[in-house]
Amino acid sequence: MTRAGFSGAAAIAGIGATEFSKNSGRSEWQLxxxxxxxxxxxxxxxxxxxxxxxxxxxxxNPEIAVARALGIPQLSFFSRIPHGGGGACxxxxxxxxxxxAGVADVVVVYRAFNxxxxxxxxxxxxxxAYNPSTDQEYRNWINPYGLLTPAQQEAFLAMLYMHKxxxxxxxxxxxxxxxxxxxxxxxxxxxxxRPITLEDHQNSRWIAEPLHLLxxxxxxxxxxxxxxxxxxxxxDLPNPPAVIRAAAQGVGPQQISMSSYSRADIDRLPEVNLxxxxxxxxxxxxxxxxxxxxxxxxxxxxxxLQLEEYGFCGIGEAKDFVADGNLEVDGRLxxxxxxxxxxxxxxxxVNGIAEGVRLIxxxxxxxxxxxxxxxxxTGGSPVPHSAIVLGTDD
Amino acid sequence: MNEETVVRTAVPRLVVTQDNEFWFRAAREGRLEIQRCADCxxxxxxxxxxxxECRSFxxxxxxxxxxxxxxxxxxxxxxxxxxxxxPLTVGLVDLEEGIRLVADIAxxxxxxxxxxxxxxxxxxxxxxxxxxxxxRRPRGSRS
Ligand SMILES: [Zn+2]
Numbered sequence: 001m002t003r004a005g006f007s008g009a010a011a012i013a014g015i016g017a018t019e020f021s022k023n024s025g026r027s028e029w030q031l032x033x034x035x036x037x038x039x040x041x042x043x044x045x046x047x048x049x050x051x052x053x054x055x056x057x058x059x060x061n062p063e064i065a066v067a068r069a070l071g072i073p074q075l076s077f078f079s080r081i082p083h084g085g086g087g088a089c090x091x092x093x094x095x096x097x098x099x100x101a102g103v104a105d106v107v108v109v110y111r112a113f114n115x116x117x118x119x120x121x122x123x124x125x126x127x128x129a130y131n132p133s134t135d136q137e138y139r140n141w142i143n144p145y146g147l148l149t150p151a152q153q154e155a156f157l158a159m160l161y162m163h164k165x166x167x168x169x170x171x172x173x174x175x176x177x178x179x180x181x182x183x184x185x186x187x188x189x190x191x192x193x194r195p196i197t198l199e200d201h202q203n204s205r206w207i208a209e210p211l212h213l214l215x216x217x218x219x220x221x222x223x224x225x226x227x228x229x230x231x232x233x234x235x236d237l238p239n240p241p242a243v244i245r246a247a248a249q250g251v252g253p254q255q256i257s258m259s260s261y262s263r264a265d266i267d268r269l270p271e272v273n274l275x276x277x278x279x280x281x282x283x284x285x286x287x288x289x290x291x292x293x294x295x296x297x298x299x300x301x302x303x304x305l306q307l308e309e310y311g312f313c314g315i316g317e318a319k320d321f322v323a324d325g326n327l328e329v330d331g332r333l334x335x336x337x338x339x340x341x342x343x344x345x346x347x348x349x350v351n352g353i354a355e356g357v358r359l360i361x362x363x364x365x366x367x368x369x370x371x372x373x374x375x376x377x378t379g380g381s382p383v384p385h386s387a388i389v390l391g392t393d394d
Numbered sequence: 395m396n397e398e399t400v401v402r403t404a405v406p407r408l409v410v411t412q413d414n415e416f417w418f419r420a421a422r423e424g425r426l427e428i429q430r431c432a433d434c435x436x437x438x439x440x441x442x443x444x445x446x447e448c449r450s451f452x453x454x455x456x457x458x459x460x461x462x463x464x465x466x467x468x469x470x471x472x473x474x475x476x477x478x479x480x481p482l483t484v485g486l487v488d489l490e491e492g493i494r495l496v497a498d499i500a501x502x503x504x505x506x507x508x509x510x511x512x513x514x515x516x517x518x519x520x521x522x523x524x525x526x527x528x529x530r531r532p533r534g535s536r537s
Pocket of ligand 1: 431432433434435436445446447448449450
């Protein structure tokens with residue numbers, strides 16, 4: 001396999017976050033500035049050196065607002081990635097490409113919001129849904145029939161997946177229990193020291209059948225930032241580099257946001273498969289070379305589907321792969337060791353990238369005993385997808 | 395509507411464009427129309443300006459028999475919107491013509507839902523004010 005041109009050229013040198021809460025008590029703009037400063041401090045890089053930002057299109061705090069507030073004198077690179085959590089890892093790809101191409105030297109990625117005390121994604125369509133454009137036209141075919149939230153929109157996939165492969169609500173629940181177990185040992189997690197049982201999961205109220213409340217991630221206030229520089233520079237900084245070995249985006253056939261219902265198999269995720277193929281080619285390894293993973297867990301069924309699409313197990317076999325303990329800290333593939341978005345907090349997947357960095361540094365609060373050389377971090381589904389492979393320096 | 399009957403709904407207003415206006419107009423008249431490529435005759439839904447098979451911009455429509463089978467479904471409990479009654483059953487169906495459609499299901503109990511069951515597309519004015527498809531048991535079938 002041949003490696004992509006930018007594979008290994010850039011690294012995540014700093015991570016920084018605010019607390020993850022249900023009511024931050026301060027502006028989203030302040031959260032963004034706080035987490036950016038924390039990440040730069042972690043990287044040992046002066047704030048005035050930042051010359052690039054890469055963000056979500058959904059980010060409410062534009063790069064120029066943060067640059068102005070922090071007195072960053074100039075930016076030579078700034079980009080935005082659509083599709084919410086699906087695109088979570090793509091700003092890191094943008095940053096790596098910019099650094100590898102010499103367009104920017106210090107690129108910061110951040111996601112900061114009051115997603116619990118302000119607009120809640122689980123409450124209904126976001127404010128931009130009411131802008132009548134081709135971008136929102138897909139809502140014509142789902143919203144007027146009651147499918148208003150992400151949980152409601154992916155329920156068809158989960159229901160059909162259970163029917164086809166014999167998976168049960170308990171199989172989804174095991175992901176929730178695992179995440180809360182990991183979160184219970186992570187002081188940064190909202191659900192620190194609050195594990196749950198499978199019985200708790202089963203007893204939690206229905207949201208959108210087959211999804212119970214405890215199949216759904218949290219809604220959180222908070223900010224998370226990442227600092228990307230060249231791997232060469234990262235070697236001279238305080239923390240071991242988390243080298244960006246691969247980074248990819250994917251859109252599949254007849255893709256619609258959250259509702260690609262015209263595909264033959266609605267329970268398959270071709271955009272995830274497309275990302276996987278690119279990652280393996282870029283990094284020069286396959287799923288067997290991944291030591292731990294942070295899989296986007298807005299809703300538990302997507303963790304099972306992603307395990308399959310990334311090739312960690314066969315199609316329809318994720319329930320057994322999970323039940324056999326493979327996702328535990330001492331298992332074959334420790335998953336969501338920070339507690340995931342179910343347990344730690346929902347920072348639209350960017351807090352998961354920070355956990356990927358900690359796993360490479362060896363500093364997760366649930367650090368596996370085995371050597372961790374390659375970590376997969378993924379964005380959300382079923383929407384346009386993104387993911388990265390982080391590696392130790394070699 | 396007077397003040398007392400105003401429904402506060404989060405359902406966005408329809409985004410009606412030159413590409414999909416035919417569909418909503420037909421729905422208001424109680425017909426289910428499906429967009430068809432005028433060149434290669436492949437059906438498509440949701441509507442779009444061009445055929446993804448042959449890239450022709452020419453299209454016409456065919457009227458659906460409205461007969462369908464249940465491909466998947468969900469029962470919604472939370473959050474609740476004023477335009478619907480909960481628990482709300484929503485189905486994804488395979489129309490006889492070979493395309494998929496989403497609509498809420500009326501008159502079928504939760505326990506009676508089955509993958510592959512026969513349903514029919516009817517039309518009703520939803521509480522948010524739009525006349526749109528609603529799934530129900532086929533006419534003449536036992537309920
Ligand atoms: Zn055609």
